[in-house]
Amino acid sequence: DTEVTQTPKHLVMGMTNKKSLKCEQHMGHRAMYWYKQKAKKPPELMFVYSYEKLSINESVPSRFSPECPNSSLLNLHLHALQPEDSALYLCASSQPASGSYEQYFGPGTRLTVT
Amino acid sequence: DAKTTQPPSMDCAEGRAANLPCNHSTISGNEYVYWYRQIHSQGPQYIIHGLKNNETNEMASLIITEDRKSSTLILPHATLRDTAVYYCIVRVPGGYQKVTFGTGTKLQVIP
Numbered sequence: 001d002t003e004v005t006q007t008p009k010h011l012v013m014g015m016t017n018k019k020s021l022k023c024e025q026h027m028g029h030r031a032m033y034w035y036k037q038k039a040k041k042p043p044e045l046m047f048v049y050s051y052e053k054l055s056i057n058e059s060v061p062s063r064f065s066p067e068c069p070n071s072s073l074l075n076l077h078l079h080a081l082q083p084e085d086s087a088l089y090l091c092a093s094s095q096p097a098s099g100s101y102e103q104y105f106g107p108g109t110r111l112t113v114t
Numbered sequence: 115d116a117k118t119t120q121p122p123s124m125d126c127a128e129g130r131a132a133n134l135p136c137n138h139s140t141i142s143g144n145e146y147v148y149w150y151r152q153i154h155s156q157g158p159q160y161i162i163h164g165l166k167n168n169e170t171n172e173m174a175s176l177i178i179t180e181d182r183k184s185s186t187l188i189l190p191h192a193t194l195r196d197t198a199v200y201y202c203i204v205r206v207p208g209g210y211q212k213v214t215f216g217t218g219t220k221l222q223v224i225p
Contacts (some may be wrong), residue, residue, distance in 0.1 A: 004157070031210035042201065042215035043158065050210040058212075090157050096210045103150075103213065105157030 003027075004106035006091050012112045015081060021109045023074040023091030031055075032074040033103065034066060035090040043090055049074060050096050081113045118202045123220040126196075132189040134219050136202030139183040146207050147178060149187045151198040152218075158201065161187065192223045 004025045013019050023032065031050045035043040048056035049068040063085075065077040074091055088110055092103040119137040126132040138147065148163040162169055162176045164185075169176045175188040189196050201218040 033210075033213075042199075042217060043152075045212055045214070048210050048212065055210055056212055088155070092157070094210065102160040102163075103158075105159065107157050108155075110155075 004091055004093055004104050006089075006106035006109050008109060009107070010110045010112075012114060013078065013081065014114055015083070017081075018077070018079045020078065021076040021089055021091075021111075023076075023106055024072055025093040025104070025106075026072055027093060027095075027104065028071075029093035029095050029104070030071055031094045031096040032068060033092040033094075034074070034076050035092065037088040037090060037108070039087075047076075078111075081111075083113050086111055086113045118204055118216045120200070120202055120216060120219045122217065123222070125222050125224055126189075126192045128194060128223050128225050129191055132192040132196065132221055132223070134187040134189075134200050134202075134221060135184065136187070137184045138202070138204045141182050141204050144206050145204045147176065147182075147185045148203045148205060149174070149176065150201045150203065150215075151196075152201070153195075153198040158215075161200075163207075192221075194223050194225065197221060197223045 007022045033048050034046040037043040045058050046060045047066045052068045063080045067075040088108040090108045091106040094103045146163050146165050149161040150158040152158040162174050164176045178185045199218040199220050201215050
């Protein structure tokens with residue numbers, strides 16, 4: 001199983017809402033990532049978890065709050081977002097001990113902030 | 115990370131080979147070249163990687179010049195499903211990775 005799943009596929013939320021994005025993988029990977037991708041732009045790294053510990057935070061605003069409750073799950077909690085936060089949010093995973101480097105990406109959650 | 119330069123767009127006739135170039139003139143000795151692609155509205159997909167030897171898998175071939183300053187991804191028989199943005203990334207392997215995607219090449223396969 002080389003699949004990373006993300007839910008929901010689409011999300012519309014108001015600026016005062018609280019919502020969460022979910023990502024799951026069962027490949028035994030111990031590194032998980034959140035990326036943000038605006039239209040016609042490449043993905044930009046937001047957070048990296050390695051062995052369930054936050055390892056990289058790319059100076060992301062606090063209205064985005066990541067959580068890694070176990071080695072298979074990654075959440076992104078959203079609160080008080082702005083319309084400019086509308087984007088495709090991608091989750092990925094990899095095996096940090098691997099001698100190679102392959103990140104497996106999920107299909108993404110298309111977020112619209114109204 | 116070494117910086118990569120790719121043409122913004124390319125066309126390829128269906129059934130022909132697609133050759134996508136990447137320039138990485140500042141690559142260091144322990145950095146690998148990785149290729150990913152992103153089909154419209156999907157997550158990026160790993161294609162292939164290499165250090166200095168040419169590599170081939172079921173999806174593509176990777177040709178790296180002897181001085182390692184550039185490489186070419188070859189899709190031997192392009193199909194319409196290969197229409198995507200192709201990203202060339204240079205990284206040291208292993209560990210958890212901060213990946214910096216460049217702007218990539220939009221490949222359009224034409225019937």
